[in-house]
Amino acid sequence: MIHFSSKLNNSTPSIFSIMSEMAREYNAINLGQGFPNFDCSLQLKQLVAKYLNKGMNQYCPMPGLFNLRNNIAQKITTLYKVEYNPESEITITAGATQALFTAITAFVNPGDEVIVFEPAYDSYIPSIKFAGAKPVPICLKAPDYNIDWNNFADQINEKTRMVIINTPQNPIGTIMANSDMSILAKILANKNIILLSDEVYEHLIYDDQKHHSALSYPSLRDKTIAVYSFGKTFHNTGWKIGYCVANKKLMNEFRNIHQWNVYCVNSFLQYALAEYMQDEESYTNLNSFYQEKRDYFNNLMKGSALNIIPAQGTYFQLLDYSQISNLNDLEFANWLCQKHGVASIPLSPFYTNGSNDKVVRLCFAKTKKTLEAAAAKLAAIKK
Ligand SMILES: Cc1ncc(COP(=O)(O)O)c(C=O)c1O
Numbered sequence: 001m002i003h004f005s006s007k008l009n010n011s012t013p014s015i016f017s018i019m020s021e022m023a024r025e026y027n028a029i030n031l032g033q034g035f036p037n038f039d040c041s042l043q044l045k046q047l048v049a050k051y052l053n054k055g056m057n058q059y060c061p062m063p064g065l066f067n068l069r070n071n072i073a074q075k076i077t078t079l080y081k082v083e084y085n086p087e088s089e090i091t092i093t094a095g096a097t098q099a100l101f102t103a104i105t106a107f108v109n110p111g112d113e114v115i116v117f118e119p120a121y122d123s124y125i126p127s128i129k130f131a132g133a134k135p136v137p138i139c140l141k142a143p144d145y146n147i148d149w150n151n152f153a154d155q156i157n158e159k160t161r162m163v164i165i166n167t168p169q170n171p172i173g174t175i176m177a178n179s180d181m182s183i184l185a186k187i188l189a190n191k192n193i194i195l196l197s198d199e200v201y202e203h204l205i206y207d208d209q210k211h212h213s214a215l216s217y218p219s220l221r222d223k224t225i226a227v228y229s230f231g232k233t234f235h236n237t238g239w240k241i242g243y244c245v246a247n248k249k250l251m252n253e254f255r256n257i258h259q260w261n262v263y264c265v266n267s268f269l270q271y272a273l274a275e276y277m278q279d280e281e282s283y284t285n286l287n288s289f290y291q292e293k294r295d296y297f298n299n300l301m302k303g304s305a306l307n308i309i310p311a312q313g314t315y316f317q318l319l320d321y322s323q324i325s326n327l328n329d330l331e332f333a334n335w336l337c338q339k340h341g342v343a344s345i346p347l348s349p350f351y352t353n354g355s356n357d358k359v360v361r362l363c364f365a366k367t368k369k370t371l372e373a374a375a376a377k378l379a380a381i382k383k
Pocket residue numbers: 034094095096097098121166169170198200228229230231232237240241242
């Protein structure tokens with residue numbers, strides 16, 4: 001009989017598996033899944049085939065293909081007006097999740113504290129616990145999810161090793177304003193605290209608002225590790241490829257861990273992405289592409305008893321059901337799926353304290369046909 005102790009006690013199946021399973025069982029329209037139900041670009045797939053057939057099938061350099069890193073560096077300079085050295089300050093990762101896990105593992109030690117804003121993307125807290133550290137959640141509340149920066153400053157002490165931010169934010173679809181980022185920079189100034197900035201939705205931001213990358217704040221430069229995901233930008237989440245950006249000192253340590261848990265990421269995708277992203281429109285048009293979907297769906301929902309809180313960024317937005325039901329969000333999501341055929345994601349599993357604001361998350365990265373079918377079902381629900 002083999003005995004072992006789990007490093008992540010009490011890990012339960014994720015809410016995504018639970019809701020996707022339920023969607024299948026009840027044949028529901030799945031707006032819970034956080035990924036597009038349409039394909040990525042044909043041109044990008046052809047580039048992948050080209051490099052696969054050309055034989056780009058062996059290991060590439062540990063930090064990733066230089067051309068890809070170089071193109072990323074140029075993109076960062078164009079968008080965020082800051083220079084990062086592709087040789088020493090950018091690393092290609094197996095999706096943003098690996099970048100997040102590697103960064104936390106590299107810099108966080110047992111006994112440290114890591115501040116996380118909740119509701120939080122679900123990989124942060126297990127990664128912090130895996131590193132033997134203590135997550136310190138700061139609870140953001142509906143409907144506006146504003147950050148109380150005085151409360152944030154009060155949570156910092158000599159054990160605080162890292163702060164994780166996510167803008168635009170999954171699951172709530174909010175963004176950090178320039179004023180938020182400036183206050184954050186001020187609070188962290190002269191503190192030995194790393195800022196892990198999850199910016200995977202950098203290009204999904206609406207209503208002419210701007211993404212304020214942590215990379216563009218000079219006083220944050222020595223402490224920021226920023227992570228990105230090609231999967232979110234190019235509609236191919238299954239490829240699991242992303243990248244991490246940090247100054248040389250932090251990146252050296254990041255690569256120290258990266259080389260032992262991945263070494264390098266698959267090579268032919270890197271060749272294809274390097275060529276594809278040379279066309280800036282491959283990512284600069286994303287805002288209007290997704291804003292059109294958001295607006296299309298929200299127009300269909302006008303007059304419904306269910307209230308949409310429109311997304312400022314990401315491809316998620318919240319459905320406020322407080323007008324029609326007293327159920328908690330888990331019960332409501334079950335009811336919505338089983339009785340009305342639309343799968344959503346409740347928000348309470350994204351909070352350590354199970355906070356329940358009578359909202360569920362919907363993903364609008366879906367075809368018009370899917371959005372129409374879901375809106376028809378949702379709009380039919382009466383008070
Ligand atoms: C906020 C956030 N960070 C990171 C990730 C993971 O990205 P990837 O699929 O590139 O690992 C996701 C995926 O849903 C996400 O929503």
